[in-house]
Amino acid sequence: MDQRKRGAGHGDNVGLLGRGSECALLDQMIAAVRMGESRVLVVHGAPGVGKSALLEYAENSAAGMRVLRAVGVESEMELAFAALHQLCAPLLDRLESLPAPQRDALETVFGMRGGRPPERFLVGLAVLSLLSDASEERPLLCVVDDAQWMDRASAQVLGFVARRLLAESVALVFGSRQRAQDLLGLPELEITGLKAADAHALLSSVTHVRIDQHIRDRFVAETRGNPLALLELRGELAVTQMAGGFGLLGTGTLPGRIEQSFLARIESLPEQTRLLLLIAAAEPVGDPSLVWRAAERLGVTPATALASGTDGLLEFNVRVIFRHPLVRSAVYGSAKEGDRRAVHLALAEVTDAQADPDRRAWHLASATAAPDETVAAELERSAGRAQARGGLAAAAAFLQRSVALTIDTSRRAERALAAADAGLRAGDIEAARRFLDIADRDAQSEFQRVRAHLARGHITFSAGFNNEAPLMLLTAAQRLEPFDMDLARETYLIAWASASYGAANRDSLMAISRAMRELPSPEGSPRALDLVLQGHALLITDGRSAALPTLRRAMAALIDAPLQDLLKWSWAAGGLTALLWEDRIMAEWPVRVIEGMRTAGALSELPIYLHALGLPIVLSGEFATAATIVAESEAVAAATGVPMTQHTQLLLTALQGQEAEASTLIAATIEEAGASGQLNGVASAHWAAAVLYNGLARHEQALSAAQATARSANLLVSQWALPELVEAAARVGDDTVAHGALEGLADSAEPCDTDWAQGILARCRALLSDDAADDFYREAIERLGRTILRPELARAHLLYGEWLRRNRRGAEARVHLRTAYEMFVSIGMEAFAERARRELLATGETVRKRKKGASTSEELTAQEKQIALLVRDGLSNPEVGAHLFLSPRTVEWHLRKIFTKLRISSRRQLGDALGGGV
DSSP, X not given: OOOTTTTTTSSHHHHTTTOHHHXXXXXXXXXXXXTTOOEEEEEEESTTSSHHHHHHHHHHHOTTSEEEEEEOOGGGTTSTTHHHHHHHGGGGGGGGGSOHHHHHHHHHHTTSSOOSOOOHHHHXXXXXXXXXXXXXXXXXXXXXXXXXXXXXXXXXXXHHHHHHOSSSSEEEEEEESSOOGGGTTSOEEEEOOOOHHHHHHHHHHHOOXXXXXXXXXXXXXXXXXXXXXXXXXXXXXXXXXXXXXXSOOOSSOHHXXXXXXXXXXXXXXXXXHHHHHHHHHHOSSOOHHHHHHHHHHTTOOHHHHTTXXXXXXXXXXXXXXXXXXXXXHHHHHHSOHHHHHHHHHHHHHHSOTTTOHHHHHHHHHHHOOSOOHHHHHHHHHHHHHHHHTTOHXXXXXXXXXXXXXXXXXXXXXXXXXXXXXHHHHTTOHHHHHHHHHHHHHHOOSHHHHHHHHHHHHHHHHHTOSOSHHHHHHHHHHHHHTTTOHHHHHHHHHHHHHHHHTTOSSSHHHHHHHHHHHTSOOOSXXXXXXXXXXXXHHHHHHTOHHHHHHHHHHHHHHHHHSXXXXXXXXXXXXXXXXXXXXXXXXXXXXXXXXXXXXXXXXXXXXXXXXXXXXXXXXHHTTOHHHHHHHHHHHHHHHHHHTOOOOOHHHHHHHHHHTOHHHHHHHHHHHHHHHHHTTOHHHHHHHHHHHHHHHHHTTOHHHHHHHHHHHHTSSOHHHHHHHHHHHHHHHHHHTOHHHHHHHHHHHHHHXXXXXXXXXXXXXXXXXXXXXXXXXXXXXXXXHHHHTXXXXXXXXXXXXXXXXXXXXXTTOHHHHHHHHHHHHHHHHHHTOHHHHHHHHHHHHHTTOOOOOOOOOOOGGGGSOHHHHHHHHHHHTTOOHHHHHHXXXXXXXXXXXXXXXXXXXXXXXXXXXXXXXXXXXX
């Protein structure tokens, strides 16, 4: 086991004094893992409180289990995946057992191969699979001590893994001074100071003089029962001070007071011993060979440095071990600046430039007091390597230090731009802004200034769809044209999308579209991006009829576009099929992109495409399938840490007519999305409300919600809200609003000769027609019957039946109302079904209120349905796990539950058991 922290508890008996309940909890955890369950625990508390002793107890209790260990090291916090590599290194011989994308991801982040940077959560899935595979052989205990000093990339991956452990024989235990951001929400155990009786017992065990009870009480109170602080009293205070209660550890924080006690011991050591301690403190790996080679360069020898020992503060074994991390910080913090630089330079000189270039670069940076282009360039290269492994936070740290060491203003601006970009992609918005300020100040060319402006636009956009981002991105695109037309075009599209999906008004959308109209024609045949830009611009400036030919060409090009292009910008063009009212293509196109993203391991934008797939699935009435897509989208959003509005869930609950659930979700979305500036989420929530209240026949409320949506600049949602607005206004007798909405719908749908567009338009015209309503309703039913949109067809039957009843054509009304009722029940649209039932009763027909019959498959949870569908379609357990960010063993665990619920015994029986209900 790693000896770095051994001794922190001053022996098992002392270290575990008064920790009976904590040890019992760890015993239960180990027993559960031996029984095939997973357990996660974050043990946190102040330095010296006994966390390491408890982690060591867990290791000693894990007889027969395989123990993996990692220790966070403060000076390694900028080295991407350093802690993760420590933990996984003993298992790397198992990489061949992983699916290829996962294997490639781990090999890339560990520097074992080149390749494009993998997504962070693909790395997490690979680690989850690796641990799951190893636990098949024997249970695993994974211990990560000093987790507060893990590098960010490792912390994010291990947090991902911890949240997805379920049915693996794996325990993952973290020791941390505080609740680490990436570990929030995990089961935790706070370790506080010892109870008074135990603290007094510990104090007695390390003191050999008689101490007055009141003074003992004061010692215990001032140390707050911290075991390490009590142990250090005997080294810090003279016998007379201890007996008299004088000379306590000052008034600083407890960690500072403990550190001061160590500092007093350090200062009493000979100069060469102190220098040896400083070398060990600056060398993060704990490699004795490196420490002694660096010491030799500084004239320090074992004979002189260890002649009088190290007072138990440092131990040389297989690794160099400090008495406690606070010893390391005390040594390093108390050293003179010149001594620290000399030590880092010596360590850089003995670090292999080929095998460990990044640690060497970091030592060189720490050894450099003034700007140095050679060192800055080394740091820049290290940043490139970190970025290639997917360590964006590490890349940002290297680049930030590189900027500080760069004297040439143009190079400094270039490196500051790179640091800002890496910081933005790592999620550190404030750091990105700081380095953009440097880039602005030092920029020596217009191109540098433009790129800084573009980065500011992306920062604003990433903060939410709001009024500022579209025009900032428009300005950036215009200024980019002389330098990089391809980048300019992509920026125009993102600007257009940011305006069309969420700006509070359409002025910015018009300005962007006009600028896009002025773009020069591309050389050669237009690409998909070129056609999308042209079509979107025409749509806003000249209207749908003028834009239609170009939009259709853009859609065809988008379907055939190379995946690498789609991954960059297709999210901004994904609404094209809906703008053209192409229901089948709208449902089919995202499938191709999603599969391509999975294959390439480029999953960061997967929630966007799952939403693009989920909406047409809901609109087609496949509610159970839509629920599985919602569950997957939520899982991916949680994995990526990038939450987004659940548009699919909003529409699904609204169409299901579950008022309590839907209204709660709608209200929460309006509040949360509105507060964060994500106005497209607000528009979607109002649209869902309009659908819900039309289903409940509360048309006044539907009218208000639909009007709020129609005013939105979100082209798609406002387009889809118009039929709701026509129906609600017609039902409350507001002809002016109804005809205005119909006119807007006609502008959108009439030029598009698709059954979806013409069917919806005919249904809405029927609502406002006197003489031709019969023909319009028949056309709507015929047209919508040729689409995949069963809910829209059912609503056409309902409206026609209502109209027939009001025109005293009861027999015909009953036919359409019965059809609508049966369709609503089979789809699961409860509110609309009840509305149809009441209309049937009004015709004099007897009809019992009923809900869609519950099939056995409906007993499955959303995640179980996902798994069942994927297995039914022939995917293996590892493939299902890759889809859903689960380990194969967890998939197998879910399958056993699925088989029990469905009363089947094999995968082959899933097709029959699921039927059409999932």
